[in-house]
Amino acid sequence: MAPRARIRWRLRQPSVIPGFGLALGVTLTWLTLIVLIPISGLLWRSSGLGWANFIALTFDERTVNALAISFGTAFVAAIVNLVFGVILAWVLVRYRFPGKRVIDAMIDLPFALPTAVAGIALTTLYAPNGWIGSLLEPLGIKIAFTPAGIVVALVFVGLPFVVRTVQPVMEEIDKEVEEAAATLGANRLQTITRVLLPGLLPAGLTGFALAFARGVGEYGSVIFIAGNLPYVSEIAPLLIVIRLEEFNYAAATAIATVMLFLSFLMLLVINTIQSWSRRRYSNGA
């Protein structure tokens, strides 16, 4: 990486604005130091494991379980957030009710609240002697210390994503299109499902992808409520930490690499679905 030398020739158009060299230089230096070197370090370490070792570590039963739990719970939580996120966005954009402004602002709470705080609060609520846990206990439903608890925590963490990506799109909905559907005889449900929701699909999928990605990597809010039983409620990031504490750097590296790779793959799949849906559902939008 040669950050600062010979910057001029890389400009597409000559610019009278000064500071390009300096700005780009600072940017690239910082990025290199903080991002590129560490990440390459991980990948380099990972490749140093040797293929056979890597496979063995990756397909270790406990690892596979942890990955399955991480990705599985993140998926379920993202689905929940998709459904309720759309409802929330709808209600916030279209209806008026007391406290709407406050609720709208609170949607961003998971962005602002430290994950550890969320973690202990949720655990306290859903533990068998917690407010909600104690209500569900007699029904035989356990949330805390089970994968269900993980889903709850990930719903919290991912809540703003769908709402915030869908809200601006909903605000742009053309009232005349709704009226057109009504004049053609569509009742309200038909108008919403056939005309309005398809237009929201690309934004909804984006929000889903963001919530899902966030959920897969989440640590702080999950480890308190999860119970962390291996093979049952142990998430992949926790397994990485455990391996690190065992000084098993190889295993930690392998799991991290696999997580990165799987997330990358997942994002690719979702991006493809997104561009498909954008082409299909919001042509010319």
Place this chain on the structure above:
Amino acid sequence: MALDIGTTSTSAPSTPVRAATSETRLARATLIALALGFVGLFLLLPLATVFIEAFRKGAGEFLAALGDPETFSAILLTLTVAGIAVPLNLVFGVAAAWAIAKFEFKGKAFLTTLIDLPFSVSPVISGLVFVLLFGANSALGPILQSYGIQILFAVPGLVLATVFVTFPFVARELIPLMQEQGTSDEEAALSLGATGWQTFWHVTLPNIKWGLLYGVLLCNARAMGEFGAVSVVSGHIRGETNTMPLQVEILYNEYNFVAAFAVAALLALLALVTLVLKTALELRYSDEIAASRRH
């Protein structure tokens, strides 16, 4: 034009017909109930729990918990780490936004993707990469140790991990904003004879000040609240390398619930203040923050 009509009425229809583009009252009420229930259950209840548990044994216990020396040093450490990480990322963010927004060059898209990287990486992995880089069996670790420089399990490591995790915030806020603002103001200043720095200080900075504040706000909230990445590099050395979130974990695992929630309540308060300021900025300065202020 006499049509045979049964009833002629000039008064308003007795059953007013619902507007074409709204749902039944029942549907509306149900949706609102669902939405509020969801928000109440997943957002408000946990938030309330933090404060209720913190004060469960009264204000005295609450204050005593905060005054505990380990906890107090955790608070100081959090402030220190954030105090270093946020300004660093501020400078970076401004530099990155300046380069990306005011110039056209190859690799811009790649750069932007790179800047977004920490958002897509698990915090634990963010910490792991530094352990691999500076840990006992890495290349750099022992070298630095021989010079007496301790990265991991010390403040520098905490700062590094925090910087990694929070550096996109300011940049992501400023880039679309500065792109929207274009280069005409700066070009005007330059044509009037201002130097680059003068242009930056007197023209660019005032234009972006609210976006900058917004980005710093989010960056700070994340910096103070970061858990996963910091947990990996900290070593959990009480009184030395425990930030507030880590301290919360320790206290909680020791079943010292009131103390844990007391520290948590402080952090929650910070979160609420952040939210209030964020909303205030969005409401008053929405054009000056960015078109894409909702991320």
Place this chain on the structure above:
Amino acid sequence: MEVRVQNIRKEFGRYPALEDVSLDIRSGELIALLGPSGSGKTTLLRLIAGLESPTEGTIFFGNEDASNKSVQQRNIGFVFQHYALFRHMTVLDNVSFGLKVRPGNRRPPAAEIRRRALDLLELVQLSGLEKRYPAQLSGGQRQRVALARAMAVEPNVLLLDEPFGALDAQVRKELRKWLREIHDRTGHTTVFVTHDQEEALELADRVVVMSKGAIEQVGTPDDIYDHPVSPFVYGFIGQSNCLEVTLSRGEIWFEDRPIGLRAASEPDGPATLYFRPHDIELIDGCGGCLAGLVTAGRRVAGTRHLEVSLGRTLPPVEIELPPERASSTDHSRVAFRPTRWKLYRGASDVAAASVQAQTSAIELAPTGT
């Protein structure tokens, strides 16, 4: 299907958009609601559609009171100014939409829906485009899809809200002709809103001139143009000149001289004289005329428009002459007299006149051209 609007009043909050409007629309006619913005024409259209509900009054579709019917139940077809096509659906899906959302017992089978939609696309001359998306069509094509979509449900009444307002002038002209043809072929009762009087006069069987929430006049284009009942209508339709005159013993006087026109049965006093630029004759000498100095002239299509100043403090008057006659009159004095004209008494800016005009309109036979 006839539509009867009876004593409709519509208020938005405190703002009265329509005041005591009544109108009978005959089955199968093409009727235009014409007026400037704020006249209430779009509000009236939307009330007929059911997209708004009246504050007072009733609307009848045939013999039935439509007030208790939702917009879905009224079976109307509505075409919006900005098309309001469903962006994520193909052209075919757009046109089929109204048929697909019908409840089970009234919904035709899928093959039938497809056939009908394709037939309609052929009618609007868009065959072959059924798989395209709205974003891939021009404005004119989109509007034709919108019309096909509205017609697919076999509406009682077709309602068009400034349908050509968003299109280029050329496309507008083409679509105007085309709409008339479609109407003649299908026979739907059609109501369309426009602020373009040329469009209204060219297209409609009858024109409803509206202003400030009330109907000024209803009539055929000839009626409206040749026999306007109020100053507003006279001034809004076509071009007109307007002079403050005085009546004295049946003679019409302008400023300090008679202009050679008589209104025998009229009492003395002030009045307003309206005449159109092309309804004048030049006079040599002046035994009762309007005279003034030509201040400007320009060629417009096959005639010459002259601006004549009748006096320093007065606004100029426009007259139209065939080019041969006009050539000798540039920058010189000209004397002329209106051949067709109308006199109105009372305030010339009459607020909220209904069809039963409050100003008395005096009409005299033309004195020859």
